[in-house]
Amino acid sequence: MIIVMQLGAPQEQIEAVAETLRARGIEPLILPGEDRCAIGIPASLSSDQRYDLEAMLGAMEGVSKVTQTSHPYKLASREFNREDTVVRVRDVQIGGGTFVVMGGPCSVESMEQFRASAEIVKNSGATILRGGAFKPRTSPYSFQGLAEEGLKIMKQVSDETGLVTISEVMSGDMVPLVAKYIDILQIGARSMQNFPLLIEAGRSGKPVFLKRGPSAPIDEFLLAAEYVLSQGNPNVILCERGIVPLDRTYTRNTLDLAAVPVLKEYTHLPVIVDPSHGTGVARYVAPMAKAAMVAGADGLMIETHPNPKEALSDGSQALTTDKFTKLMDELRSLAGFLGKKMS
Template identity: 45%
Template sequence: MLVVLKPGTPATEIDHITEEVNQSLNVTIEKSVGKHKIVLGLIGDTATVDPFHIQKISPWIEQVLHIEKAFKRASREFRYGEASEVIVPTPNGDVYFGENHPVVLVAGPCSVENEAMIIETARRVKAAGAKFLRGGAFKPRTSPYAFQGHGESALQLLDAARKATGLGIITEVMDTADLAAISSVADIIQVGARNMQNFSLLKKVGAQNKPVLLKRGLSATIDEWLMSAEYILAAGNPNVIFCERGIRTCDDKYTRNVLDLSAIPVLRQLTHLPIMVDPSHATGKSEYVAPMAKAAIAAGADSLMIEVHPNPAKALSDGPQSLTPDSFDKLVKEISVFGKAVERWEETSLMPALV
């Protein structure tokens, strides 16, 4: 249930309304401050609550609404139709994810292999305009014999790249036992596709304060994806970013997965949370990354995650879908045209001008 307050409602009146609701209902109250509205979200069993019972508490209450969707906190209605933003502090300054901000570029290798490789990649993607370095320390792999990542030693290398470039760090958590070590280095903690419905893990990442990047499961419906985000939000962490990375369909002969671009406008209608797209994992082939990245920006994505490796042919994981640094430079120039067309592009002094 939502209690929408009138513009200019005094803080004392908000406290009064909150106290009155607490006394009459067994609910959790969460305040959401948007650009135009202040909304109190009543979380709990409110299905039988008469909105008029709440409305009469104060003349400062503009409207009382029931949220019919199962995903309460993630729903667009929870923000009274407004988008939220996820603000991530990095050594280079705060980075804003959200539909009212420029597209954020995230780039880097699938796996952290060695110090020289990760720092070289970080410097190149930063020069091209990336704000975050992605790199796997712990890697979920289909085969138990494939490279699983270097673990905690790779976290130290990510930290070195962060210090060398000022880029924010995104890396994946697979096990709750590793969460503390990862959160000490990562600026955003990624929950991968294979763990999207690992509810114990979702609760743990929701109980810590680093923003969470939630990748869509390989065969997950949008409702299932939204409910996974709800687990994180319900645990207390409001900073969740969705990441569409391709889903399984009946045809996987030509691409690794199928990039569901329609998920972008669907999510935009259903949720207030930011949306990232990973065309690298979706397509599985480097030659398809550019067209899908352009399409994602045109469809309204708030961020792109691109795999970049200095020598894809020798990459320990996901080489075929990785761009070289030179290819990434070219991609950024090309997608900047689309970003500017939708008025969501921020030029940087390091980014080469489009020629």
């Protein structure tokens, strides 16, 4: 349930509604807006309770309307915010009708490698540079990233090229370190339900890029976003990156493109698709990237590497310079046909 206050309702009216709820054992969720306030009720209520509360609250001074919501998430729902959220990072817009491409290698391996990757990204027309400084790997013996040195490399290359950066943060105590160097904090699929991490990322004030867990239903995905939003951080970007496949013989994951129109219907947050992790095979990335644009995604995250055969991680899904450039050209043509604007 969401209580929408009248335009310009004073603080004492808002607090009166909140106190009324607290007196009934319900902790209100205050949702301040630009011109009016809303109050969410996160508790599960019976039909009778909802009916009684709706009648009582609707008659209170300063209340505009009481809206029932059938979803466990509140802040992420279109019932709370009908307008699409637009996340702005420097001069880059994510969402709101603009299609954005994030490109770069899985891991930051060296200054030379990352500079070369940035050149591929920028020269092709993409606007956000991805790279991993801390890498959550299945094997403890695999390359784990360059840690803070990798973040420093990303910051320097970003300063040189003007590209916005995105990199993964793996734990709550690492948020301040990564936020010091990077523009957008990525929460990886393995960390989607690391709730302390989600809270700290939300408190950082940085835009948060949240990847769907490989076994996560849509409701759990949006509830993870709710953790970030509940910290007063509206800049959340969702990413579909593939779910557990029935058969791993041919692809790394099953890219759930049906999730794109579903998410666009139920949430106001921007939706990005990662066809690199979604397939795990470089030759499948381009067709799935174009399909994601047609499905209504707000952008893509694509891995590219100057020499994928020598990549220290995920080389099999990284596009070469020529293939990434070709894909960007194809996306621009497709965007024109669909009436989309490329960032």
